[in-house]
Amino acid sequence: MTEHNNCYLNEIYSAIQGEGPFVGIRQIFVRFSACDLRCTWCDTPDSLVRTELCSMEDGAGTRKFHKVKNPLNDNTLLSHIKLLLPELHHSISLTGGEPLLQCDFLNNFLPLLKKRIRLPVYLETGGHRPKELSKIVNLLDFISMDFKLPSSANTGILWDKHKEFLEISLKAKNLQSVWVKIVITEDTLSDELIHSINIIKSVYPKNNLEIFLQPVTEINNTGPPDELKLLNIQRDLLKIYPKIRVTPQVHKLIGQR
Numbered sequence: 001m002t003e004h005n006n007c008y009l010n011e012i013y014s015a016i017q018g019e020g021p022f023v024g025i026r027q028i029f030v031r032f033s034a035c036d037l038r039c040t041w042c043d044t045p046d047s048l049v050r051t052e053l054c055s056m057e058d059g060a061g062t063r064k065f066h067k068v069k070n071p072l073n074d075n076t077l078l079s080h081i082k083l084l085l086p087e088l089h090h091s092i093s094l095t096g097g098e099p100l101l102q103c104d105f106l107n108n109f110l111p112l113l114k115k116r117i118r119l120p121v122y123l124e125t126g127g128h129r130p131k132e133l134s135k136i137v138n139l140l141d142f143i144s145m146d147f148k149l150p151s152s153a154n155t156g157i158l159w160d161k162h163k164e165f166l167e168i169s170l171k172a173k174n175l176q177s178v179w180v181k182i183v184i185t186e187d188t189l190s191d192e193l194i195h196s197i198n199i200i201k202s203v204y205p206k207n208n209l210e211i212f213l214q215p216v217t218e219i220n221n222t223g224p225p226d227e228l229k230l231l232n233i234q235r236d237l238l239k240i241y242p243k244i245r246v247t248p249q250v251h252k253l254i255g256q257r
């Protein structure tokens with residue numbers, strides 16, 4: 001068995017998307033195992049490393065799971081996705097962990113998925129793996145890309161990677177939409193936000209990419225900016241870029257996974 005034919009997953013389930021422009025839609029979430037970052041606010045710690053077992057939901061929204069041994073091959077993954085009634089869903093979310101760490105598997109699997117399931121493919125990513133993105137970008141329909149700020153994400157400096165990632169997304173053939181999500185905390189520095197916006201503007205000079213500021217949901221002693229700080233951040237960014245929306249993690253507000 002090779003990495004091209006097999007993947008390491010953390011869980012598969014049906015849920016309500018709670019972030020970005022598609023809040024409220026129903027998706028099948030395929031959560032990949034392993035991530036090379038360690039964000040301060042990471043809310044999926046179980047997906048950071050490969051594990052022996054993956055949790056599969058028994059039916060769409062039952063929240064009853066059974067365990068399956070990793071790695072899974074493409075046919076096994078397809079049959080689990082089919083169990084979750086794809087016809088009721090808007091798209092399939094590839095999330096993690098960092099799905100692009102398994103881009104060789106995705107390169108093989110996504111054409112099969114598109115042929116057999118016929119749902120759009122939505123990638124949620126840290127936005128820091130441009131080379132891996134380039135291998136599969138023409139198989140994607142939507143990309144939700146993070147910009148990680150050094151002051152609050154604790155991931156080191158990723159500016160060049162984020163820029164290269166955006167440049168690749170701009171040239172993608174079938175992509176319907178890409179947007180940027182920036183998690184902000186009480187520690188977020190305005191200078192870094194402005195730097196992010198300037199990078200985005202340099203790649204998308206027509207300002208046609210939406211940016212979502214997401215105040216962190218309290219975790220690991222990290223909290224969101226207070227009311228005034230948030231208002232001031234959005235005001236300052238709107239002075240240089242028109243599409244700055246502030247959205248929380250809605251699924252957490254409504255008690256969803």
Ligand code: SF4
Nearest residue numbers: 035037038039042097
């Ligand atoms: S990129 Fe995502 S999965 Fe990885 S550490 Fe950050 S929040 Fe967690």
